[in-house]
């Protein structure tokens with residue numbers, strides 16, 4: 001069972017937690033009661049009480065995908081528990097639950113089978129208990145509506161009445177379990193109630209900001225404008241004399257790789273958020289900017305763009321691209337994409353209480369086990385001495401998988417001896433993020449004379465790596481990141497070469513929804529569209545032919561190290577028939593061949609990312625002044641089996657909107673080592689009046705194993721828009737965001 | 746000295762000068778009203794002030810004498826207003842963080858304009874950012890609430 005035991009009462013005592021914020025700590029009941037005969041818990045994810053309440057642990061974080069409902073629904077379906085009465089318990093950080101890193105669009109993919117097993121195992125034991133109690137063969141017992149029914153006699157027993165017997169039974173071998181036939185599923189693939197929505201619309205949901213602990217101090221931190229900067233001096237006396245301020249603390253900059261360490265700076269502590277913010281505003285800090293003080297993103301773009309004009313490190317090689325350039329003709333283009341940040345609606349926030357060598361942290365985190373590790377590292381305690389509680393997340397998009405903010409709260413609680421809530425302002429959130437890397441991409445295609453399809457394709461990419469965040473000085477990203485829109489390209493071309501340039505990092509680099517696919521698929525799919533134009537072919541047909549014949553590629557592509565999103569190539573091969581089907585079906589739904597009004601254009605992009613096949617078709621118009629209007633998007637998704645169709649639909653809709661933001665306006669710039677933007681006025685995201693009036697989602701559900709949906713909808717959006725812009729007005733956008741290119745023909 | 750009401754409760758804020766958002770959250774202790782930007786740019790903190798959707802991060806409590814303020818936590822009996830119901834029917838929320846503000850702005854819109862056009866919706870709702878991208882459903886939900894509401 002749980003590696004760290006603490007009873008709920010002790011827990012309340014050590015934390016001084018008030019009842020108002022207790023809805024997220026119920027996890028302790030479940031774990032502390034393992035031997036409590038009042039309930040039955042044969043699997044860490046399930047507990048059934050004598051009152052016939054079925055409690056299911058949600059161990060992944062809820063940031064809007066519905067995962068806190070969908071995974072428990074899989075358990076409930078298999079168990080035959082009445083969904084409307086199931087209680088969901090948010091799991092705190094605990095390795096016994098398996099990975100809790102809610103990231104990489106993999107919650108369903110990784111845990112669908114695990115959840116079915118939990119339900120089947122619990123159900124099997126309850127049936128066995130009923131058969132014992134009724135003296136009938138187990139084969140005559142079925143489960144339904146949180147009860148076991150003996151079909152012949154019509155007698156039924158609620159689960160809760162069986163737990164005493166069930167608890168004494170041996171836990172069966174998982175291999176013996178029988179699973180429901182998919183045709184009998186009553187939740188999976190159907191419409192079912194989301195557990196949190198009602199609280200959300202009433203304003204009663206508990207986000208990270210909503211945690212209140214008795215005696216808690218509120219902290220705001222002035223962080224170094226430049227990563228690895230240090231505090232030289234500040235107006236301590238003046239600030240500490242302000243109303244409500246109880247003190248200030250200097251935090252040191254990170255040592256070694258930045259990882260999830262606190263950034264350092266001056267923390268001010270006060271009796272409420274506003275007084276903390278006001279004190280932070282009054283701080284006058286003199287900084288030593290350190291080694292990154294002259295970093296300039298415009299200059300850096302020039303460096304990256306030059307880097308991709310020369311040969312880089314070869315990451316994938318099929319045939320011999322350079323040999324194909326000796327005759328025939330070639331087509332070459334280069335692309336650029338900027339730094340981006342998450343801008344999730346809830347700025348990061350964390351509350352921590354350090355007491356008696358233990359630390360409790362409440363936070364909107366995508367990864368409570370990373371909170372344990374990072375906080376333990378900073379405080380010099382063991383990870384199991386950190387209790388990482390998870391609230392709802394007001395958006396995540398990758399930012400909340402990086403618990404630097406939890407470390408800050410923990411350090412401040414240790415130093416003050418009080419519970420501390422660290423609240424980031426929006427300005428903090430914009431200026432001190434882990435940025436999505438800016439990049440330069442260069443592509444070349446070689447053609448034999450008079451041929452419409454290329455014989456060779458070269459792609460070079462250069463961007464500062466996520467690797468640099470964890471390995472100081474790293475110049476090339478991890479293979480898994482290079483497998484995003486680069487070494488994984490799905491084209492049927494005899495000669496393919498992928499080369500990566502070196503790119504040192506000067507700001508913290510991190511993952512943002514769909515990660516390196518953003519810049520790479522933008523470049524790759526724009527280039528493919530350029531090739532279609534060059535070959536005078538319809539883009540849908542050209543894409544189909546470039547993907548080539550139906551085949552299942554179940555090996556690492558051409559000696560690359562591409563780890564296929566952490567899944568085996570055998571289990572999740574590249575199936576080109578699915579890729580082409582999603583392209584064709586989406587084009588059909590979009591009515592690709594219809595005649596468009598004057599000034600309108602259409603664009604398409606198809607890509608497989610996070611093991612899911614997505615196509616996006618866009619219709620836009622550009623007027624004579626170069627003003628762009630978005631009219632329509634169709635997004636088609638083949639993600640294999642779907643647990644919660646409504647939430648998958650919502651993810652696709654949201655991906656289009658997210659993609660529109662990054663395509664049209666996403667850009668962070670850096671001057672003198674510091675991020676220039678500060679809030680939604682200069683770091684904008686799309687608003688309701690700026691999206692297309694029509695966003696159509698097409699789910700091509702099937703029996704394949706589930707892949708992922710949180711991220712793969714994003715990458716094709718920007719290239720689809722850019723391709724449509726070209727079709728509308730003949731201007732090719734090779735630099736994101738689109739607003740940097742004049743569309744006046 | 747300011748005396749006003751929040752969700753029909755009488756408040757005397759004394760000589761306090763903090764923004765209404767933080768007063769609601771840290772002093773009154775209601776947490777449905779959210780902090781998103783602190784600069785009047787995102788709408789997460791929207792409340793209804795005398796019938797209008799306003800940004801509570803931009804109003805200091807000392808200027809609120811006589812005001813009637815409604816937050817998401819006081820907008821209806823247990824989530825029953827037409828807008829909230831439409832939000833559930835259309836399953837609008839994703840992460841949900843912006844949704845208090847969205848519901849507040851939509852409620853204020855429908856109070857004034859029971860049958861808004863697409864343009865009316867865009868105009869009334871463009872102050873409320875949703876980073877999760879629930880805009881298509883927000884539009885549908887507002888229309889649903891308009892139809893099911895006053896006839």
Ligand code: FES
Nearest residue numbers: 781782783788802
């Ligand atoms: S927090 Fe008030 S408008 Fe954003």
Ligand code: FES
Nearest residue numbers: 840841843875877
């Ligand atoms: S639902 Fe997440 S920001 Fe709107």
